[in-house]
Amino acid sequence: MDTKKKIVIVGSGFAGIRLVNELDEKLFEITLLDKLNNHQFQPLLYQVATAQIDPSSISFPLRSVFKKKKNIHIRIAEVSKVDREQKEVITNIGNFAYDYLVIGTGCKSNFFGNTQIENHSLTLKSTSDAIAIRNHILLTFERIISASEQEKERLLNILIVGAGPTGVELAGAFAEIKNTVLPKDYPDIDFKKLKIILVEGSQNTLNNMSDTAKNASQKYLQEMGVVVRTGLHMTSYDGEIAVFNNGEEIKTGTVIWAAGITGNAIEGLPENTIVRGNRIHVDRYNRVLGCVDVFAIGDIAYMETSKYPNGHPQLANVA
Known part of the structure; x- marks a missing residue:
């Protein structure tokens, strides 16, 4: 009988990739959802933009990254919402059940309505x-x-x-x-x-x-x-x-x-957890406030600490 917990991770940025690598294969069955089938090394995007390096130098196929892991299922999908009552993630290719959900959707450019x-x-x-x-x-x-x-x-x-x-x-x-x-x-x-x-x-x-x-x-x-x-x-x-x-x-x-960013928050979370910059308010364990089985990591996560009272910087090393 399979007793592994089902973890659904949304987003294959730095935080999502790191989490997959840290989780014990014997304990968890992981589904990784992303709109793209590759991980992008964002700190070097500017070098691609200025024709200093080739795009393939900073894009890595997800299936190649995790080819040695037997407990991960990669699906290319767009997430529309979370159904916390049914414990499912709703996407354009179907619904994915979870025991634990981890949101690492990152951010997009913010034009402040202009x-x-x-x-x-x-x-x-x-x-x-x-x-x-x-x-x-x-x-x-x-x-x-x-x-x-x-x-x-x-x-x-x-x-x-x-x-x-x-x-x-x-x-x-x-x-x-x-x-x-x-x-x-x-x-x-x-x-x-x-x-x-x-x-x-x-x-x-x-x-x-x-x-x-x-x-x-x-x-x-x-x-x-x-x-x-x-x-x-x-x-x-x-x-x-x-x-x-x-x-x-x-x-x-x-x-x-390059004047601002806003979080790619997902519908279905408690309204009071979406804070400034469209980020998701989490506790010191990255658990979304008011939830027991939903977490947020990386740029989308807003964690207040004495050192970072306005949340951690939205940088790759933090993620």
Whole structure:
């Protein structure tokens, strides 16, 4: 008689992958649900976006990752809700029963309700996003070669909104290839005119990190030629002109949005557990408050501690 407990894990990010590897195969039967059939190493997405590494270098097939584990069942599915009474996860390919449910769905870009910016901006949350940015940038450089002088001005402005880790990494990587790679690949373009503009709403780059990190990151970027603008919020972007809260306008054909994230919460959890940033409130054991058999891990989890009264940072090493 099989006495293994059934665990359903939603999401194959860092937290989900780590949990699967830590669970005892003799005690648990695991079903791993995800929309994609691969794990993406998100910290290096910016290098794919700037054509420094190949997408296959940071994408790993889930079935290959867990090929030696006999107690895991991988299903490609989109989860719509949790039925806590029936202890089932409802998906587009059927329902999955659980003894324990673990939610590790991560986050998506947050446009704070501004659909115009959302419709015209690029994001960097997945390998497909990174490929889209890379293709857009390379196509932009091809267009610059034959563009009019007026059009060149717009195309030569790369605007990155949000100076958290993603924005800072992207700006630095673009500055690096601007100075070393692009002039060789596109000798007909004057890359001295290419502007990489990093805009941040707070007063610092890497605003949630230490003072040392804030100061060092801004100094480093400026030394590389990045135009850093802090205390500035973008209010609209129509694909041609970005407008800011101080009335300033920047002509650009490229806006990469890295200004905020919101959790991919699942319907069916107690309403009072969904907190700021659409994260799920958990206790010190990552158990969803008010539940005995549902847990949340990684970026989606909001755990208050004396050291992190506003929840842990949404970073890979935390997950």
